[in-house]
Amino acid sequence: MELQLGLAEALTANEKVVVLGEDLVDPYGGAFKVTKGLSTRFPGRVISTPICEGGFTGVAVGMALRGFRPVVEIMFGDFLTLCADQIVNHMTKFPGMFNGQVKVPLVIRTPMGGGRGYGATHSQSLEKMFLGLPGIKVVAPSHVHAAGDILQYAILADDDPVLFIENKLLYPLDRYAHVLMEQSAEIPGYPTVALRNFGSGQPDVIVISYGGLSRELVPLLEKLRSDELNVTAVFPSSLWPVPIKTLVRYGAQCGRLVICEEGTTGFNWGSEVAVLLYDALRGNLLAPITRLAAASQVIPAARQLEMEVLVTAGKIENAIWELMS
């Protein structure tokens, strides 16, 4: 697994890297097995904690203030609410309010997303709660990214706190690579990857998305290729800050844009990105920007009901054809 390799390489590269979270130690190796084998390879540096997300996030903050580069695993992203005080009032405040005299180099890794029937409190995409918060980066690689490299960069090279969003459905997937893929580095360490379903010519539609929706979009692009619709899917790995120059550059290639995300609709990532794009592309849009997000309701446990609430390839395809008509 890419993420596991990234963690192992970070632990090897810098002895100040430590990993904390629930049930991380072997033989269990974490609820989603990302840390499997690491406690054996790096004794004493992969630490299983009690079930107190706020508490051990605070522990990581203290370790970061005293020279370590901790990685925190929060078992389900839904539990980030329990860490909110440490994120909002501690780790992101110290560097600024102490006038730059301290650093808090720390990564919180956590899986978000539905599609596995876990129900309302274990399926959410809550990253929008932390988007726009000063002093933190929110990063969410998709499976077209080298997620392990991005994780390594966040751990070893970024001196700011990073909220690193993983997606449950991407864990078993291999990284997707294709010749029609290009990468841009507006935000150092956190590349944006664009994937085309056409060789030459202009795109008919640009889809901007992130994280687990790459799992829906990669096969959708393939399907739309057979329908002879030119689509470019753009996946920033950095949600906050937004790599807006890159998104504007792609947006300017055609006047039809779809922004889709897995979290619920309303005050979300797509709202902010759409406003930034409207500001930059004023007059160059052929149609209003289409935004797709999960319905504003709880995520049902029953699989068929869950799919009604979440964004799927089918819903994205419908939105694209509607935009084309």
Add this chain to the structure above:
Amino acid sequence: MLTSVSNRQELLRNFFHEMFRIRVVEETLLNLFAHGAIGGTVHTCLGQEAVAVGVTSALNREMDIICSNHRGHGHFLAYCRDDRGLIAEILGQSAGVCGGIGGSQHLQKKNFYSNGILGGMAPVAVGMAYAEKLKGSGAVVVQFMGDGAMAEGAVYEALNMASLWGLPIMFAVENNQYAQSTHWSAQHSGALEQRSEAFGVPVSDIDGNDVEGVYDTARRLIREIRSQCAPRLLFMRTYRLGPHSKGDDLRDPQELDYHLQQEPLYRLRKNLDPSWVTDVERQVRQEVAMLVDDLRRS
């Protein structure tokens, strides 16, 4: 104690000097606030100076670490004696310890860190202790908190982890009896002072207005923590003489009168030469007044 009588007397004089300086700085800040020279809020530690000075004097200031709270001026001054940096910070000046950005509740200098979220620093302090243990530095972390913070869940997560992992940390609880306006008996059930025992963190329950006792106990606990790499909790009974912040005091004047006879400076004065005390008090008042004049002119 092995300390000789004359050394003890010298120690008490030093304690008095430091405690009185904290008292005067706090009174000066309240005065500046009343005159509109500072904004926001100030939480003073009037009456709790023995805690700050007694505990901090038991530390190795070069390597030990202090995590403090919203009522942290005394802890800060006892740690680094930088009254200029503190007052400038609260006056909002760039010469302040955090360039005026932090303000009263957010102070950082060397190994001193404070924050204004009650109980929030407890797990952070545990993390610092973990870091120092992994480094093998021998440093001890002191986490100051009040009876009010003892109602926050983060504190119990912190106690659990500190004990579970055997970390070099002393929880220094100042029971000043009031959480803002609420008496501690109206916000805590059971025996507040015994709670940490359930986590395997031994408690020393002492009179927090007796600076000598605070110092001696803190020294013993710090020695134990350093040698055994295990947490301790020092529970100090004291009393907040001042309001929570500024003019928000609705307590019975008779209650305050009683505590004026119990407060640490009043008690310590009785053990010192009155003419020495008069001289020191005059000198400190003068120094702080000059410092404030100097800062306000700049």
